[in-house]
Amino acid sequence: MSERTVLRDDQWERIKDLLPGKASDCGVTAKDNRLFVEAVLWIARTGAPWRDLPASFGHWHRVYVRYNRWSHKGVWARIWEAVSDDPDLEHLMVDGSIVRVHQHGASKKQNAEQAQGKSRGGLSTKIHLAVDALGNPVRVLLTPGQASEYGQANQLIEGLEADVVIADKGYDSDNFVAAISASGANPVIPPRKNRISPRDYDKALYKERNLVERAFQKFKHYRRIATRYERVAKHYTAMLHLVSTVIWLA
Numbered sequence: 001m002s003e004r005t006v007l008r009d010d011q012w013e014r015i016k017d018l019l020p021g022k023a024s025d026c027g028v029t030a031k032d033n034r035l036f037v038e039a040v041l042w043i044a045r046t047g048a049p050w051r052d053l054p055a056s057f058g059h060w061h062r063v064y065v066r067y068n069r070w071s072h073k074g075v076w077a078r079i080w081e082a083v084s085d086d087p088d089l090e091h092l093m094v095d096g097s098i099v100r101v102h103q104h105g106a107s108k109k110q111n112a113e114q115a116q117g118k119s120r121g122g123l124s125t126k127i128h129l130a131v132d133a134l135g136n137p138v139r140v141l142l143t144p145g146q147a148s149e150y151g152q153a154n155q156l157i158e159g160l161e162a163d164v165v166i167a168d169k170g171y172d173s174d175n176f177v178a179a180i181s182a183s184g185a186n187p188v189i190p191p192r193k194n195r196i197s198p199r200d201y202d203k204a205l206y207k208e209r210n211l212v213e214r215a216f217q218k219f220k221h222y223r224r225i226a227t228r229y230e231r232v233a234k235h236y237t238a239m240l241h242l243v244s245t246v247i248w249l250a
Helices: 009-018 033-046 062-072 077-085 150-157 173-182 204-221 231-249
Strands: 092-100 117-119 122-131 137-144 162-167 184-188
Touching: 009 033, 009 077, 009 231, 033 062, 033 231, 062 077, 062 173, 062 231, 077 231, 092 150, 092 204, 117 137, 122 150, 122 204, 122 231, 137 150, 150 173, 162 204, 173 184, 204 231
Parallel strands: 092 162, 162 184
Antiparallel strands: 092 122, 117 122, 122 137
């Protein structure tokens, strides 16, 4: 099996006690947690249909059902939260990126609940991402693809006590700049061209924004994220949480 789809022993040691089914939990102990997580990681990396999961991981349908169950119970989110409990918030970078929805992932109703909508090029979802000063993901949100970036900006930084918030000019709104300042952080956002009184910003510090762009590149190395195949937003978000965890464990 490729090293890109398996966990190193040190990575496994960091998360094994965060998973359901450990010896201290009530009920049946899951002895195959590592194999299961690596099965989902294989799906995320390759983008293959669940039915094509190699038999060495177990029956594809059992893995699929278990993945969905963990998604709805918030297990993947809790694992990510546990490994990302000490972010470097000297700088916080935010950005958004559109991913296309595969025809197999199209919901019957394109609505905000499933984070699918029509934008240029067809059905899409937009990932809104905040990363810390080391480029590690600290918050991920989904919206339909046509949604504006600054519309999710306040939620991206809420409760994160950063020194500086860096974003491109698409986030230059009075509301967001005020929210950054109210949080005690310094906004580093280029002004839009239509600003009557353009705001100064630290051009040298703004170059650090490439960390969020590089984070998106890391996410999109996983084909199940680069193209959305999951109809249900919770299932797609769970893939993002799993990959966020792997980025933190790298």
